[in-house]
Amino acid sequence: MERKETLLDQFNAENQKTQYHVMNLMESFRAINSTLELDEVLKKIMHFALKIVETAEAGHIQMYDASLDKLIVKSYVGFNDLIRDFKVSVGQSITGKVFRDGRLKLITKREEIYDRMSDLSEENFTIIDQAHPNNENIKSLLSVPVSFGTKRIGVMTFHCFDVEEGLNETDFLLLESFASQAAIALHNAQLHTEVQKSLDDVTSLSQKLKETNALLGKQNEIHRHLTELSIHNNKGLKGIILEMDRLMERKLVYADYLEGNCVPAQIKYYDKSLDDIFLIFANKTEPSYVSICDTVQIECYIYPIRSGSVFLGCLIVEGSSPLSQLDLLIIEQGAPILSLEIMKLRSQTEILYKKTYENYQNFLKIKNPQLAEIAAKELGLQHHPFLQSAIIELDGNVDLRSLENSALLLLTQLKEQIPLENSLLFSYHNKVLYFSSAQEAGGKTSMFKIIEKIINRWNEEFPVVARAGYCTGYYYPGQAEENQLKAEKALLHLKKQKKQGLLNYRDIGISTLFLNHSLEEIDAFLQETFSILWTNRENKEELLHTLFVYIKNNRSMTATAKQLHIHTNTLYHRIKKIEEILDLDFNHYEDYLKVQLAVYLYYTFSD
Incomplete structure (x- = not known):
């Protein structure tokens, strides 16, 4: 009971901390959007940014x-x-570089900070070094791009000098959300400044400037209204989308990337096209018009919703004609608020999954049978003897946040197909973990096929590779970790072979003996065994190939000669020559086993 209360207290503390950060962000959003004076906006942004990043000492x-x-x-x-x-x-x-690439940069080592500044001019280096008395003792630095849509405006940078573990990943995530709002405030203030300057310089444009000012006023009014819905009225994602739809002149829906549905309601002729829309816009930052063809042809304006590198979904407006200024304003002002609302929900989900992962890892470490059964019940499981474990890992040339987003999408697809009774299914970073227990092994084959089918379909449709290790078996309470470790070994085997898909531990066979050996060690063994056949492969290719075919045919002279299209006498002389080169006798048990093992390792692990 005390353990449950401790876990609940931890969860509540984490949740309160999240709420504190959210309220802090919301307060800053109101403040920085309360004025259109550029200098005042800049001061407010710095003030609230340092309030959000509490460990930062300068910025x-x-x-x-x-x-x-x-x-x-x-x-x-x-x-x-x-x-x-x-x-x-x-x-x-x-x-x-942060401005050029549009990516946040968190550096927590002094040496790396100075190394990244090595291309500064001597004058710039002197300025930054003397601008703060404690600069040479800098501990960490966080630099955040400020962008309005696809237009880069500037960069916010924060320094921590005294606190050893100052700036961290939490600051990274908070400032990512803050930066999008700061960009709106700066963009609005810059527009206001430009309007005022034009008003002073060109009186003949007074009417146009009035219209622009009215548009800016409408822009701020829309932003304040939608922000109020999110902060004070707590309308949530659906409420904000409904209000945007009400304000717009044309119908608007939000297509959720993870859930694969539309808010506020599923639109019949989008059903079969959502996957294609997501595929097209997953890596896009700019809106565009598309044509959806099914039973009817529909023209749509699609605006991608992102949080940094993470693709969240799309706003879809039906029609091919250009959007009115009002509709564009509603979408542009509403998109960052929707992004923040979605990331709030994601943050709560990630906290829950993190706690689930930690509790699951603690459960695996428990060896005492009675304590293991108690820990299983805390996870909502009845600890039966037959266990199933699967570890799915996503890998690709993208950042961790994008991989986490892909893992959540894969998790959604798995939940639609896998029965969740007496089982765990959750994601953590770039992995999806599955664990279940049952009295008998009744559905083990079907479960393997379900997971395999989903992973294979994923690898056909997405550039991010999915590979998984799977294991089943009968275990006493306190032995669950053994099943989990076997699933991890199956996953490791796939990674070493650079393969994708799903692998059952029982299918690894003799390779389990070599999982902990590096590819360098295996390559060294091959070089030692095959001697100059390996090191001089261009000249000895015929002999090496003959040896491989000979071993794979279990030393059958007839089968080998037939496969190589040579006479058995020719093969006999080649084998004798190979034995002389390798200084081995294939009739000797240990010599033959050594070569047989080397051939197996070559086909299994070698590049």
Whole structure:
């Protein structure tokens, strides 16, 4: 009982911390959008950014100046006035690369920070070094791009000097959400500044400026209204989408990437096209018009919703004609709020899955049968003797957040097919874990086939590779970890062979003896066994190939000669020559076993 209360207390503490961060973000959103004066907006952004990132001791905002083609410091806290002269080109140093690539950068080592700044000019290096008295003792740095849609505006950078483990992944995630709102505030303030300047310079454009100001006012009104729905009225994702749909002149729906459905309601003629829409827009950042062809042809405007590198879904507006300014405003102002609302839900889900993962790992470590059964019940399981474990890992040339998003999508697909009675099914980082217990092995074959089918379909449709290890068996309470470790070994075997799909531990066979050996060790054994046949393969290719065919045919001279299309006498002379080169006698049990094993390892593990 005490254990349950401790876990619940931990979960509540994590949840309260999340709520605190969310409220802090919401307060900052209201404040930075309360004015259109650019200098005031910049000051507010720095003030609230340092409030969100509590361990940061100094920070600055650099805005891109197109006339100079450089990033210029516009606002700062914690630095002296020297920092005003710090200017970097796009792609230069840390902030220049963050601006160019549009990716957040968290560095927690002083040596790496200085290494990343090695391309700074001597003048810039002196400025940044003297702008803070404790700069040489910097512990960590976090740099965040500020972008409005696809347009990069600037970079926010935060420094931590005294706290050893200051800036961390939590700050990384919070600032990712904050940066999107800061971009809106800065974009609005820049537009306002430009409008005011035009108003002063060109009186003949007064009417047009009035219309622009009205549009900006409408833009801020829409943003405040939707933010209010999210913060104070707690309407949630569906409520915000319904309100956006009500405000717009044309019908709007949100297509959820993970759930594979539409909010507020499924639209019949989108059903069969959602997968194609997601496939097209998963890597897009800009909206575009598409034609959906099924029983009828429908033209749509599709706006992708993202949180950094993570694709969340699409806003879909029916029709091929250009959207009105009002509709575009509603979509552009609503998209970041929708993104934040979705990420709030994701954050709660991730906390739950993290706790599930930790409790599951603790359960596996318990060897005492009675304690193991208690731990299983805390996970909602009855600990029966027949266990099934599957570990699915996603791998691809994308960042971890995108892999986590893919894991959640795969998890959704698995939940639609796998019975969840007396079982666990959850994701953690780039993995999906499945564990179940039953009295008998009745459905083990069908479960393997279900998971295999889903993984194979995934690998056909997605560039991110899915591979999984699977194991079943009968175990006493306290022995669940053994089944889990076997599933991990099956997964490791696939990774070493650079294969995808699903592998059952029982199908690994003799390879289990070599899973803990590196490819370098296996390659060294092959070189030692095959001697100059291996090191001089170009000249000895015929002999090496003959040896492989001979071993694979279990030393059958007739079968080998037939496969090689040579006479048995020719084969006999080749085998004798191979034995002389390798200094082995294939009639000797240990010599033959050594070569047989080397051939097996070559086909199983070698590159």
